[in-house]
Amino acid sequence: MNFLKIFVRNLVNGPSTVSFPFGPAWTPARMRGRIEFKLPSCTGCRACEQVCAPGAIRFDKTPEGLRFMMWHNTCVFCGLCEFYCPTDAIHQSDDWHMAHAVDQKFSMAIRELIPYTNCSACGMKTLASAPNPVGINPPYTPEEIEQHRQLCPACRKKALAERGNPS
Amino acid sequence: MSENFTIPVGPLHVALEEPMYFRIEVHGETVSKVTINAGHVHRGVEYLITKRNVFQNIVLTERICSLCSNSHPQAFAMAIEQIAGLKIPPRAEYLRTIADEIKRIASHLFNVGILAHLVGFESLFMHVMEVRERMQDVKECTFGNRMDIGANTIGGVRYDIDDERISFIRQQLSSIEKEIDELITIYSTDNSILRRTKGVGVLSQQDALDCGVVGPVARAAGIHYDVRIKAPYAAYDRLDVAVHTFQDGDVWSRAMVRLYEARTAIDIIRQSLDSLPAGPTVATDERPPIPAGEAIAKCEAPRGELIYYVRMADSPKPERVKWRVPSFLNWDALGIMLDRAKISDIAIIVNSIDPCISCTER
Ligand code: SF4
Ligand code: SF4
Numbered sequence: 311m312n313f314l315k316i317f318v319r320n321l322v323n324g325p326s327t328v329s330f331p332f333g334p335a336w337t338p339a340r341m342r343g344r345i346e347f348k349l350p351s352c353t354g355c356r357a358c359e360q361v362c363a364p365g366a367i368r369f370d371k372t373p374e375g376l377r378f379m380m381w382h383n384t385c386v387f388c389g390l391c392e393f394y395c396p397t398d399a400i401h402q403s404d405d406w407h408m409a410h411a412v413d414q415k416f417s418m419a420i421r422e423l424i425p426y427t428n429c430s431a432c433g434m435k436t437l438a439s440a441p442n443p444v445g446i447n448p449p450y451t452p453e454e455i456e457q458h459r460q461l462c463p464a465c466r467k468k469a470l471a472e473r474g475n476p477s
Numbered sequence: 478m479s480e481n482f483t484i485p486v487g488p489l490h491v492a493l494e495e496p497m498y499f500r501i502e503v504h505g506e507t508v509s510k511v512t513i514n515a516g517h518v519h520r521g522v523e524y525l526i527t528k529r530n531v532f533q534n535i536v537l538t539e540r541i542c543s544l545c546s547n548s549h550p551q552a553f554a555m556a557i558e559q560i561a562g563l564k565i566p567p568r569a570e571y572l573r574t575i576a577d578e579i580k581r582i583a584s585h586l587f588n589v590g591i592l593a594h595l596v597g598f599e600s601l602f603m604h605v606m607e608v609r610e611r612m613q614d615v616k617e618c619t620f621g622n623r624m625d626i627g628a629n630t631i632g633g634v635r636y637d638i639d640d641e642r643i644s645f646i647r648q649q650l651s652s653i654e655k656e657i658d659e660l661i662t663i664y665s666t667d668n669s670i671l672r673r674t675k676g677v678g679v680l681s682q683q684d685a686l687d688c689g690v691v692g693p694v695a696r697a698a699g700i701h702y703d704v705r706i707k708a709p710y711a712a713y714d715r716l717d718v719a720v721h722t723f724q725d726g727d728v729w730s731r732a733m734v735r736l737y738e739a740r741t742a743i744d745i746i747r748q749s750l751d752s753l754p755a756g757p758t759v760a761t762d763e764r765p766p767i768p769a770g771e772a773i774a775k776c777e778a779p780r781g782e783l784i785y786y787v788r789m790a791d792s793p794k795p796e797r798v799k800w801r802v803p804s805f806l807n808w809d810a811l812g813i814m815l816d817r818a819k820i821s822d823i824a825i826i827v828n829s830i831d832p833c834i835s836c837t838e839r
Pocket of ligand 1: 345358361362363364365366367380384385386387388389390391392
C-alpha cells in the first residue's frame with residue numbers, strides 16, 4: 311500500500327534518467343576526467359610520475375630533453391598527479407568523452423618535451439623547465455619564471471639568493 | 478516425494494555478479510548441506526601493493542572494493558600515518574568522516590535495493606536505486622567520481638568543501654532523509670518484503686559470536702559492535718553515533734540495520750558539517766617521508782570492521798600489507814544461515830551479508 315503512493319508519485323514525476331547519447335548529459339564541475347598537461351608550467355620534478363599508480367605517466371631522457379608521456383587509456387582518474395603537482399601543470403578536466411575507435415588508441419596520449427637549453431648565465435646545458443614554486447615567497451612573477459627557465463639549477467639558486475627569498 | 482540432489486550455485490551470479498561457488502545438497506526443497514568454494518578470482522593485490530610506493534597504494538587500495546572504496550584507503554592511510562607519526566589536521570578528520578558516511582549511505586541503499594530485486598519487487602528496486610542516485614550525485618559533485626571518490630591521502634584528505642557545496646550536500650541530505658524514512662516504513666510493513674525476509678537465514682547471537690561476524694550482520698544478531706564507537710577514528714569520538722541492533726538475526730533485521738544506519742549517517746554528516754573546523758586539510762603539502770615500522774589500523778567499512786596491517790622497511794614500498802576484510806568473516810556464517818533454508822531463499826540470504834568477493838579474494 312505504502313509503495314503504491316511512491317509508485318504513483320514516480321509516475322507523475324516522470325523519468326529521472328537522461329537520454330544520453332541523444333541528449334546532453336549533465337557533468338559536475340568537479341568531475342575528474344581527461345588529463346590535461348600544460349608544458350610551460352611543468353618543473354620536471356616527476357612527482358606525478360612517482361605517484362601514478364598504474365604508470366600512465368612516464369618521463370624519458372632523450373637527446374633533445376625530458377620527454378613527458380601520458381597514456382589516457384592507462385589512467386584511472388585518481389587525481390593524485392594533480393594533487394602532488396607543485397604548479398598545476400597537470401590537471402584533470404571535466405571531459406569524460408573518451409570513447410574512441412581501436413585504431414586511435416595510440417593517439418590517446420599526451421607527448422610533450424621539456425627541451426634542453428644553455429644556461430643564460432653560465433652556458434651549461436640545462437632543462438628549460440619552470441622553476442619550482444614551493445616555498446617561494448613572494449611567488450614568482452611570469453617574467454621571473456621565464457628568466458629562471460633559462461637558468462641551470464646552480465644559477466637558479468644564485469638568482470634566488472639575490473632575490474632575497476625569506477625562506 | 479523428497480529426494481536428495483546436489484546443485485551447484487555459482488561461481489557466477491549468486492546475488493551479485495561476483496564469482497563464488499556453492500555446492501548445495503538439497504533434500505526436496507530444503508538445503509541440507511552447503512560447501513563454499515572460494516578462489517575463483519585472484520587479483521594479486523597483496524603482491525602489487527609491495528611493488529608500489531605508499532602514495533600509489535592509496536589508489537590501489539581504493540580499487541580493492543568499489544562499495545567500500547573509501548574505507549580501504551582510509552585504513553591504509555591511518556596505518557601509514559601511525560608509522561610516520563603524522564597527525565592529520567582536525568578539518569581533515571571531519572572531512573574523512575563525511576566521505577565515509579556518504580559512502581555508507583550509498584553502499585547500504587545498494588544492498589537493500591538488491592534485496593528488493595531478489596524478492597522480485599522490481600519497482601521498489603528501481604526506487605531505492607533512484608534514492609541512492611541522489612548520493613551518487615553528491616559524490617560526483619563533491620569528489621568528482623561516483624565510486625572511487627579519492628578522498629584520502631597520506632596525512633589528510635584531497636578534497637575540501639566550501640559553503641556552496643555544504644549547502645548542496647545539506648539539501649541533498651534533507652531530500653534523501655524523507656525518502657529513507659519512507660523506505661524504512663516500506664521495508665518494515667510491506668508484505669512482499671516481510672514474507673521473503675522475516676525468519677529467513679537466521680543467525681543466532683551465539684552463532685554470530687562463534688563465527689566472529691562483523692558489521693550489519695553482527696548488529697542484526699544483537700551484537701553491539703561498531704568500530705566507530707569501540708575504537709573511534711577520524712572525528713567519530715566527537716560525534717554522536719547511534720548504533721542500531723536487532724535481535725532476530727534474520728535477513729530482514731540485516732536490511733533494517735542497513736536502512737537505519739543510512740538514516741544515522743545523514744545525522745552524522747549533518748553533525749560534521751555543523752562543527753566542521755577551519756584549517757588545512759593535509760598535515761603536509763609535500764610527500765612525507767615514511768620511516769620503517771609497522772602498524773595496524775581499523776575502520777568501520779559499510780560491510781563491517783576492516784583491519785589493515787602494514788609493515789614498512791627502508792623503502793617507499795611496503796614490505797607487507799595484510800588485510801582482514803569484513804566479508805571474510807561473514808562468509809563463514811553463510812553455512813549456518815543457509816542450513817535448512819529453501820532453495821529459493823539462497824540468493825536472498827547470500828545477498829543479506831552484502832558479500833564482497835573482490836575484497837575477500839584480493
Ligand atoms: S589521474 Fe592518477 S592514474 Fe591518471 S595520470 Fe594522474 S596519477 Fe596517473
Ligand atoms: S611539475 Fe607537475 S607535471 Fe611537471 S613533473 Fe612535476 S608533478 Fe609532473
